Amino acid sequence: MTRRLLQAVAALALLLVALAALVWWLNVRGEPDLAAAPLDVPASAEQIARGAYLAKAGNCAACHTSRGGAPYAGGLPIPTPFGTVYGSNLTPDPQHGLGGWSATAFWRAMHHGRSRDGRLLVPAFPYTSFTEITRADSDALFAYLRSLPAVAEPNRPHALRWPYNQQAALAVWRALYFRPGTYQEEPAQTPEWNRGAYLVRGLGHCVACHTTRNAWGASNERLPLSGGLIPMQNWYAPALTAASEASVADWPLADVVALLGTGVSPRGWVSGPMAEVVLRSTQHLSAQDLTAMARYLQTLPQKPAPAPPPRTAPSLEIATLGRQVYDNRCARCHGDTGQGAGGVYPPLAGNRGVTMASTANLIQVVLHGGFAPATAGNPRPFGMPPFVLALSNQEVAAVLTYVRGAWGNNAPGVSELDVNQLRSTTQ
Template sequence: MKFKLPNPFEVMLALWVCAALSNTAHAQTTAKSPLDDKLQACTTCHGAQGKATRDGYFPRIAGKPAGYLYNQLLNFKEGRRQYPLMQHMVSGMSGDYMHAIADYFADQHPPYAPPVPGTATAAELALGERIVKHGLPNQEIPACSACHGQNLTGRLPAIPGLAGMPKDYLNAQIGSWRSGKRKAQEPDCMAHIVQKLGNTEWNAIASWLASQTVADQAQPEPPSDSPLPMECGSLKPTQVPKATAGANMPGEYLAKAGNCAACHTAQASKPFAGGVPIETPYGTVYSSNLTPSKTHGLGRWTKADFWQAMHHGKSRDGHLLYPAFPYTSYTKLTRADTDALFDYLQAQTAVDKPTPEADMRFPFNYRPLLAVWRWAWFNPGEFTPNAQRGAAWNRGAYLVQGLGHCAVCHSSYDTLAGQAEPLQLAGGLVPGLGWYAPPLTARAMQQQTSEEWLHLLQTGANSDKAVYGPMADVVAHSLQHLRQADLQAMVVYLQNPGVKATASDDATLKALPDTAFGMAQGQAIYNAHCATCHQKDGRGQASAYPSLRYSTPQNADTAVNMVNMVLYGGFAPSTVGNLQPYGMPPYSLVLNDDEIANVLTYVRNTWGNAGTRVKPHEVNALRGR
C-alpha cells in the first residue's frame, strides 16, 4: 500500500472533522436523556439511575434486561403484581412509554453497592450457594444460575439478575408469590418453584445472594443456546394488542366518548366483560358483562332492551338498576346513538363471565326502594337542543350532560346519593375513589382560554395544568380519542353553560396569615422537595410541572387531590399529544403526615391561593389506602 502526503487543505479539513467528532462525542457523554427529568418519579424510590437505595426496600432496576422491566410494568398495570405506588404510577401509561422507560433503565450501569453484612451462619450460606448453583434435583428444583445466568446478572431478553439484591427484598417477593399477590404471565415458573421450597431454603438463598459482591461492569448474559430448565410465560414475545372487535363502527366512537371500557373491563380481562367493583357509600356494585354472551352478557338482549336500560334505568327483566350505572345521564342519548352503541357491543367477543351480585348494606340492598329514589332524583328524557344556542354549544351540552356523564363525578351528592343541581357541575368528592372532581362551572372554566382547555382535554397537560388520578384515566381512554370539534364543543358549553353561579363561585377567599401554624415548616419543606420542579414562586414549568399558583384545586374546600399526589405521585396520561409525560415522585415514604400537612397548607395559602389548612389526620386517612 502506498501513502502520499496530504495537502494543507486536507490536513485542515481532517483536523476540523476530528474536532467536530470530538465535540459531538463529548456532548453525547454529557448530555442528559430527555427522560432524565421525566423519570424522577422512578428514581426517587429506586435511586439515581435506578441503582437502588440503601433501605433494601426498592430494588435495583439499572441494567436489568429491558424485556424484564417492561414485563414488570405491564404486570403492575394489569394487576398481576400488587403494590399501590407502582399501580398508581403506571395506570395511565401507554405500552410505548413503558417500553421507553424499560430501555432507559436497561441502559443505566452505575456501580453496584457493596453487600450489607448479614447474620446468616456459614451453614446457611453454604446451603444457599448449593441451591443457587446446583439446585435440588430430588425436589425437581433447577439451579437459579441455570436461568438467571452463571454470574446471576440476568439473561436477555427478559430474565432478571439476582445479584446485588437486598435480602429483605428477595424474601418479600417470595412471600408475595406464595400469597398470590405477585404473579407473572402463564406459565408462571417462579410460582411453581416457590411452592416447592420451605422457609429455610429460601432464607438461605436470599442470604447468600445478598452477600455477593457484583463487578461494576456486570451485564446480563446473552440468550441461552440450550433450552432453559423451565418454561416461563414472561419469556414469550410481547403480544401486540389486537384491534378491538367492531373497530371503525359508529358505536366504537360512542363507547370511547362514554368511556364504557373503564368501568366494564377488569384488569387483565377481556374487553367489556364486566366484573369491575364500583365502591359506593352504600356498598359495592359490580359492572355488568356487555359482551354478547347469551348466558351472562347481552347476547339475548334487543335494541329495545338496551334502550330501556340506557333511557329508563331498567334491566331486560324489568328490575331497577342501581344509579352507579349513570343512566341518569345516559337517558339524554338519542335512540340512534344507543342503537349504534348496542351494535358495537354485539360485535365484541362473547365472554361467559358472570357478574357478581351487588354487595349493598341494608336497606339499600332492597331494590324496590330504588323506586323512591327515582321519584325524587330521576327524570328520564332525551336531550332537547336549545334553539337560542348554536350547534357547537348544543353538541357540547349533549356530550357533557349525556354521553360524557361529567356530572356524575363533578357534582356533589346528598346523603341519599341525589344531586340537587346536577348540571351546575359545582365539584365534589367522587364516591368511592377518594378524589375530588373540581368545579366545571363557568367561572372555573374561564380561568384559562378555550385553547388551553382543549389542549388539556386532548393531551392531559397544558401550559400550567395536568390531570392525574381518575381524570387521567378519562383523558387516556376517552377524551384523547374524540374529534377535536367535539372537544371544542364541550369547552364552548362549559365556559358558558347558561346556569346561575353557585355559592362556591361567589365565595370570598382569604389566605391564612404567614404566622399561622405550620406555614414556616411548610415553606422549608417546599423549598427542599418541591421548588426544583414547581419553582420557588409556584409557577411550575409549562407542559412539564403544573403551576401551583391560584387555581381551583389549591383553593377547594378539600385537599384530597393534593394529598393523594404528594403521597403517591404519578404520571399524567400518555397521549398522542404527550407521549412521554413528566412524573411526580411519591413522598409517602419520605414525609410524615405532619410534614405533608404543613407543606400543603403552605402551598394552599401562598401565591394568591386561599385554601383551608390541611390537617395531619386528613393525610393519614388517605395514607395506605
Template sequence: MKIKRIALGTAAVLAATLVVAGGGAYLWAERHDSLDAIDPPDAASFDSELIDRGETLAAAGFCASCHTRSSAEPYAGGRPMETPFGVVHATNITPDPETGIGRWSADAFRRAMHQGIRRDGAYLYPVFPYDHFTRITDDDIDALYAYFMTRKPVEQATPENGLSFPFNVRTLLAGWTLLYLDEGRFEPDPDRDDEWNRGAYLVEGLGHCGACHTPRNDFGAVNEDARFTGARVDGWYATPLIPHSPAPVPWSEFGMVNYLIDGWDMDYGIANGPMQPVVNSLARLPEDDVYAISTYLLSFQDDESDVSRDDLLADAEARAFADDRVPEDERLEEGPLRRGQQRFADSCANCHRSVSDTAPLALLSSVQGDDPINLINAIIDGVEPPDGVPNKSMPGFSSMPDDEISDLVAFIRHHFTDEPAWENVSDAIAESRRNFQ
C-alpha cells in the first residue's frame, strides 16, 4: 500500500510538473514582441474624412464611456472598472507621447484592438473588449486610429490596477486568450440583407453589446450559452435583450430606434445608469446605423406573440390609478406592503400617476425584471436622462431610510407586476448605498 501511495504521489507530482512545464512552454511560445515607438504623427497628416469617420465609429463603440473620467479631459482614461477580480483602470488613449498612445504606430493600435496586446507586448485585460473588437475591419481600425491620434494630448498617467495575485500577472492572459479569444473579422451572412449585416457588425463587434448584456463565466469571459440574458455591470443590471427582454410590450422598430437615439420611449421608459452615455453616443450615429441595430436585434424577437399592446397599456394605466392592491391580510395592519403603499402615495404617486409624462411603472424593465438594483438605484440616486430627453429627470431619495426603501420597492413590485417578490432587496440597497457614497 505504501508503494502504491508513493507511486500515486509521484504520478501526481509528475502530472503537475508537466502542466506547469507545458503552461510555461505555451506562455513562452505566446510571448509578443514590443513594437517600435514612433514620433507622434502630425495631426495634419491624417485625411479629414478618415478622422470624421473615426469620430462616428468611436461614438458607435462608446469609447468615451470607459476612457473618460472627467468631461474636461476626454479619452484621458483613469476611470475605475469594477470586476470580480479587482479594479482595472481605463487607459489614456489621447496622443500624449508619455502617458497615452502618442508613440503607438497604426500596427500597434491594430494589434491591441484585434488581439488585446499592448505596444510593449504585454496583454491587455479583457475588461477592454478586444474579444468583440477583433471583428472590426482593418479600415475601421485605421479610421479610429486617425481620430484618436488627432485628439488633444492629455498628460495623465493611468492609476495602478487593484488586482490581487494571480490576476495581476498579465502573462497568464495568454491562457485566457487561448481559451476565449475567437480572433477574426466579421463575416457577413449571405442569407441576410445589408441592413441586418450592418446591425450585426455594430452589435457584435464595435458596439460590443454582449460585453454588458451577457453574463460572464468564472474566468471573466462572455458566456455565449447565455447570450443577451442580462448581467450586473458597475453596480447596475444590464437588462436582457431580445429575445429575453422583460419589457411587457414587445419591442417595435419605432420604439427601439426612439430609445436608442433619444433614450426614451413611452412604452419602455428612460435609459439610466451606464446606458445613459451609450445613448448619448448613439445619438451621434447616422440614423441608418441605428435602424440597422434595431433590425438585427428585432430579428431575434418572437413575431408570433399574442400579447396585445393596447391591453398591456390599459392594464398599466389601471394599475397606476388603482388605489389599493394590498392583500386583505395587510389592510388592517402595518405590513411592508401597507407601509410601502403609504410611502408611494407620499413620494411617488404625483408623478407616476401622470402617465402622459412618464412611462407607466408597470411597463418598465427595472420593475418587471429579475433584479431590483436598477429600481433601487433610481430611488436612491434619481434619474438623469440622456441629452435627448429634456425635462424627464427624477430626484433621488437618498435620505429615505433603508427600511422604507425596502417597503417601497416591495410595494412597487407587487402593485405594478404579477411577478414574484424580489428576495435580495436588502442586499441590493446596501450595494446601491456603497455605489453612491
C-alpha cells in the first residue's frame, strides 16, 4: 500500500469519526436530563396488575433477572457478537434501580431508547420493538416495576468492544436503523387482529429472534419474521412466513393457541429458546390475547418455498452408521419408520423441523436434548435426552443424515463439520 493510499484511508477514517460525532451531537442536542424529574402520583392497584401482565407479555424477567438473583434486579450476562451486555436493575432501588425515575423517563427509554440522563441505550434492549407500545401500557409497566421490592444490586457496566461501546457509534446505528413510532391500527383489520399485531410486533418483540440480522446487528425490516439464527445461542428461529419452516397459516386456530399457551399441540411442540418464551411469557397470557396473536400470525404474508437443494447420497459407511445409531438410540421413541408415538414423541417422517434448510436446531436437540416447557396445560412434558457425551460428531452427523433422507424425507445431509462447529460454540 502506497503512502498516498494510506493517507487517503486515514483521511476517510477521520471523516467517518467526525460524521459519527456530528450524528451523536445532533441526537443528544436538546434532550432533557430527566434525572431530577418529579416522581409520579401513586399508581392504582388496577394499573399495577395490568403492568404485571404486560411484564409477562414482554418476558422482561428473562433478561433482567440473573440466575439465582432477585427478580428484576439485573446482572444477567447476555452475550452478543459485539461483547457482553448485562441486564439492568428494574427494581425501585433509588441508587441502582428505577427509584429515581419518573414515568416519563421510563417512557423515553421504551419509546426512544434513551436512559433517564439522555444516554443512548444499546439495542440489545429491544426498544426497536418496544417503541410501538402505547404510553398507557408503558405507564402500567412502570407502575408494576415500582411496586416490586427494592434490591440494592449495582448495575454491571456492559463489556462491549470498541467502537460499539461509544455513544457516537450508537447514534450512527440509530440514524441508520431506528425510527420511533407507536403502533398504528390497521382499519381494514378486526380489533382482534390489531391486538395480535400489537403484541407480536411490540411487547412480544418476536422479530428479535425470528428475523435475520445484518453485520451491525440490525433486523432486516424488509423481511420481518422470515427466520434467523439467534446470535451466540446457535438456535435457528424458523420463518413464520414459510410453510416449509414455521408458518401456521394452515393450522387450525386452536392448535396455534395451544402451542403458544402450553408449548405443545397436535401439530408440533416447542423447544430451545422458544420453550423459555412459552414458560416465562405466553403461557401466562389470556385466551383472548393468545387467540389474537394466533389470528395475526396466520395472516402473515407467505413467501414461496425455495427449490430444495439436491440431496447427495451418503457413503455406504455413513448410511450404515446412521441407521445403526437410529435403531439403537432413536427408534424406541420415534418408531422404526419415524412415525412417532401417539402424540408423545413427534414423528420424524414428513416433519418440517427435520427437513429445514438450517440444521442448527436438529444438532442442538441431539447434542443437548429437547424439552417442551412445563406449563399449566402440560405440567409433565416428555422430552429428548442429551447425547452430547454419548455420540461422536461422526455419529451425530450420520444419524441426522439418515433421518433427513428416510421415510420420504429428502433433505441434504449433515456434515461432521456442522456438528463440530455447534458443539464447540454453543454457550
